[in-house]
Amino acid sequence: MADTAVYLKDYQPFPYCVDQVELTFRLQPEATRVMARLHLHANPARPGVNDLRLDGEELRLLSVTIGGRAIAATPDARGLTIAAADLPEGPFVLETEVEIAPARNTALEGLYMSNGMYCTQCEAEGFRKITYYPDRPDVMARFRVRIEGDLPVLLSNGNPLGAGPGWAEWDDPWPKPAYLFALVAGHLIAHSDQITTRSGRQVALNIWVRPGDEDRCAWGMESLKRSMRWDEEVYGREYDLDVFNIVAVDDFNMGAMENKGLNIFNSKCVLATPETMTDDEFARIESIVAHEYFHNWTGNRITCRDWFQLCLKEGLTVFRDQQFSGDLRGHAVKRIEDVLALRARQFREDQGPLAHPVRPDSFVEINNFYTATVYEKGAEIIGMLKRLVGEDGYRRALDLYFDRHDGQAATIEDWLAVFQDATGRDLTQFSRWYFEAGTPRVQVAEDWQPDLAGGTFTLTLRQDNPPTPGQPDKGAKVIPVAVGLLNPNGDEVLGTTILELTEAEQSFRFEGLGARPVASVLRGFSAPVVLDHPVSPETRAFLLAHDTDPFNRWEAGRSLAKEVLAEMVVTGAAVSRPWLDGVARLATDDTLDPAFRALALRLPSEDDLAATLAAAGHVPDPAAIHAARRRMGDALAAALGAELAALRAAMTVSGPFSAEAGPAGRRALANACLALQTRLDGGEAARAAFAAATNMTDRLAALVALIDIGAGAEALAAFEAEWKADRLVMDKWFMVQVVHAPPAELAATVEQLTARADFNMDNPNRFRAVFGAVSANHAGFHHADGAAYRLLADWLLRLDGRNPQTAARMSTAFETWRRYDAGRQALIRAELSRMAATPGLSRDLSEMTARMLG
Numbered sequence: 001m002a003d004t005a006v007y008l009k010d011y012q013p014f015p016y017c018v019d020q021v022e023l024t025f026r027l028q029p030e031a032t033r034v035m036a037r038l039h040l041h042a043n044p045a046r047p048g049v050n051d052l053r054l055d056g057e058e059l060r061l062l063s064v065t066i067g068g069r070a071i072a073a074t075p076d077a078r079g080l081t082i083a084a085a086d087l088p089e090g091p092f093v094l095e096t097e098v099e100i101a102p103a104r105n106t107a108l109e110g111l112y113m114s115n116g117m118y119c120t121q122c123e124a125e126g127f128r129k130i131t132y133y134p135d136r137p138d139v140m141a142r143f144r145v146r147i148e149g150d151l152p153v154l155l156s157n158g159n160p161l162g163a164g165p166g167w168a169e170w171d172d173p174w175p176k177p178a179y180l181f182a183l184v185a186g187h188l189i190a191h192s193d194q195i196t197t198r199s200g201r202q203v204a205l206n207i208w209v210r211p212g213d214e215d216r217c218a219w220g221m222e223s224l225k226r227s228m229r230w231d232e233e234v235y236g237r238e239y240d241l242d243v244f245n246i247v248a249v250d251d252f253n254m255g256a257m258e259n260k261g262l263n264i265f266n267s268k269c270v271l272a273t274p275e276t277m278t279d280d281e282f283a284r285i286e287s288i289v290a291h292e293y294f295h296n297w298t299g300n301r302i303t304c305r306d307w308f309q310l311c312l313k314e315g316l317t318v319f320r321d322q323q324f325s326g327d328l329r330g331h332a333v334k335r336i337e338d339v340l341a342l343r344a345r346q347f348r349e350d351q352g353p354l355a356h357p358v359r360p361d362s363f364v365e366i367n368n369f370y371t372a373t374v375y376e377k378g379a380e381i382i383g384m385l386k387r388l389v390g391e392d393g394y395r396r397a398l399d400l401y402f403d404r405h406d407g408q409a410a411t412i413e414d415w416l417a418v419f420q421d422a423t424g425r426d427l428t429q430f431s432r433w434y435f436e437a438g439t440p441r442v443q444v445a446e447d448w449q450p451d452l453a454g455g456t457f458t459l460t461l462r463q464d465n466p467p468t469p470g471q472p473d474k475g476a477k478v479i480p481v482a483v484g485l486l487n488p489n490g491d492e493v494l495g496t497t498i499l500e501l502t503e504a505e506q507s508f509r510f511e512g513l514g515a516r517p518v519a520s521v522l523r524g525f526s527a528p529v530v531l532d533h534p535v536s537p538e539t540r541a542f543l544l545a546h547d548t549d550p551f552n553r554w555e556a557g558r559s560l561a562k563e564v565l566a567e568m569v570v571t572g573a574a575v576s577r578p579w580l581d582g583v584a585r586l587a588t589d590d591t592l593d594p595a596f597r598a599l600a601l602r603l604p605s606e607d608d609l610a611a612t613l614a615a616a617g618h619v620p621d622p623a624a625i626h627a628a629r630r631r632m633g634d635a636l637a638a639a640l641g642a643e644l645a646a647l648r649a650a651m652t653v654s655g656p657f658s659a660e661a662g663p664a665g666r667r668a669l670a671n672a673c674l675a676l677q678t679r680l681d682g683g684e685a686a687r688a689a690f691a692a693a694t695n696m697t698d699r700l701a702a703l704v705a706l707i708d709i710g711a712g713a714e715a716l717a718a719f720e721a722e723w724k725a726d727r728l729v730m731d732k733w734f735m736v737q738v739v740h741a742p743p744a745e746l747a748a749t750v751e752q753l754t755a756r757a758d759f760n761m762d763n764p765n766r767f768r769a770v771f772g773a774v775s776a777n778h779a780g781f782h783h784a785d786g787a788a789y790r791l792l793a794d795w796l797l798r799l800d801g802r803n804p805q806t807a808a809r810m811s812t813a814f815e816t817w818r819r820y821d822a823g824r825q826a827l828i829r830a831e832l833s834r835m836a837a838t839p840g841l842s843r844d845l846s847e848m849t850a851r852m853l854g
């Protein structure tokens, strides 16, 4: 690797403090001028004689002055050093002027243009592409910004100071790191509202969009208001500026960004109408709006000392948005969805060559560490902490965190210290969760002694912490294992109890039970581990029917489905009766939440099954997995038969559209049934449903059901005719064709879609719609001819020259390569090596390929 790594152990405070920054922007697409005035003084935390090193990349430096005197300073490719000898004693003012070209910025980092509007993305290290600055999160300063440009709307962070034709000024009273800076300028319209915080502050709320999108903002605004209320009620956190702005932009590398007072969103993550977005997308928008808003306290008021601490803000903010969504939409279903996502993305990462600790100790390109591990496993760790210290302890620890660290750039050590100080609990061993990578495996063994102490049941738990890159040996972790016991009638004889596993192996005894109980282990998914609890299919079916913990009830069906599927793949067995009967009974049980029943009908993914087989020592065969999963779906359809139509009819939603959990759950169950029905009726019901649909959820579900049986052509054409002018909707049209292409046709489908005039590789949403979907089509991606591997590598290389961040992120499609057979491994290794050897490869993609090649 040509680029050098940065190490946590090398951290030192920056030798200078920035008290105040004044920025002036003179906007021009090809030549924007940025004038910066930095008010600096020596940092007492770093005594001695120190040069002043400013970060800066792709800037044309026009002048540097100190105290009004010109300085001769020659920048290098990554910044500018001003010798200590040139710096006065005491506070001083440094002024620079640079020129940048937002119109030519295809990396979408720094200041760039998207559909004629100017916008910024500075996290993690994009501010250095705007001006020379100590671009690190522990340098916090007050920003004052003047924007000059011939555009009606000119926005930055904080409160508006003044505006006139062609200019606007903004002042942010809260010191912040440069990564939270934002600027937006364009022909925008606001969807406006307002809220009064609980201490009486009036806050103007705006969602800024391009003309034509005004009617797509209502849901985002509703989500914002709910988030603001929730954070006041649950965490006691209030908003702290007079205005909160959200802007929707079409070209964006990630989901959204929490810039102080000026959140910038991928338009896909904020704009919604019933006709254009699905229920899942509505729910996702609600949670992302909340996530970005919650960052105002967990991220902005308290930020990270350095980028190794990223999980300090991201893990906590994900945890908070998950709590929020659970409160609004139901905790059982939310937990199942979160665990599905955790296993699909984080377990996959943690069990492959890209595994890294939630707090990494080195990186080459920080953008490569905005991962499922940092975000989702980071959130799981907080869930465990909360379980261990209880509701009250958690609340006290969080209050202390906000009290003690407001206005600071903090570390994971600071975070753990507030829990220790607030609850008295020693977290030394627990802290391993932050520093050690890998998914622990927990084995469960049961023992029953009917004659001992009135019937004694013993659970023996054993933990294994497998090696990961750079971490061969690991100690035992603190693992909270939530357990309940049921008697043979299905009544609970022991309510949910937390067993704390802290050693490699421990036994827990339960006495006086009379009859042998059925154990429900790891309730609510109380720790992010792989559970290995060998029980009979009958016991799983029993738990599927009776478990009082909704997560584990669902999990019983899921484990059973995986075991049955694995069996089908390996031995060619038929679909098992206990699973079919159990799932069918649950799906038709009217006493249960429809959303929960829909989840029970969902089959494990092919990727999940490949991982399961690999973990059990098999070499997964993607074609066999695909075939078995289809057989399983067919068998489920046959088992439910005529009930499918009845169930769908019973789930009809009447009245005006609502994206709330209730009606969305009914649609989810109806559409799960439609997919199965389509396996039986040749597409008759799906064609009717497609024609009759009045919202995108129903329309897309019908379309996918038809594509899945090879009968999608007509519906695809109709969909395209209706939506060809709508980028966000057309992304779905691209995506479903790739995800659901027959495996042997995947490469050809992709070639045909990328040849279209409306395939624009500079739009990350469109690129992801196609190439993110390539690896989501497991059997197609891993087709033995290797065509899809080659195609993806070709396009990643092409994208890398224009947008390295997105190219690197999407290269994770290859991270599971060592699971597969020698032939596929050779094909993928060849593609990874080809990418790695490409001259001029970005730092981003070269780090990723090197790590994957190991």
Ligand code: ARG
Pocket: 123, 124, 253, 254, 256, 257, 258, 291, 292, 314, 367, 370, 805
């Ligand atoms: N902080 C943002 C969020 O979690 C994500 C920004 C990530 N940006 C990046 N370049 N990796 O909401």
Ligand code: ZN
Pocket: 291, 295, 313, 314, 317
């Ligand atoms: Zn975040």
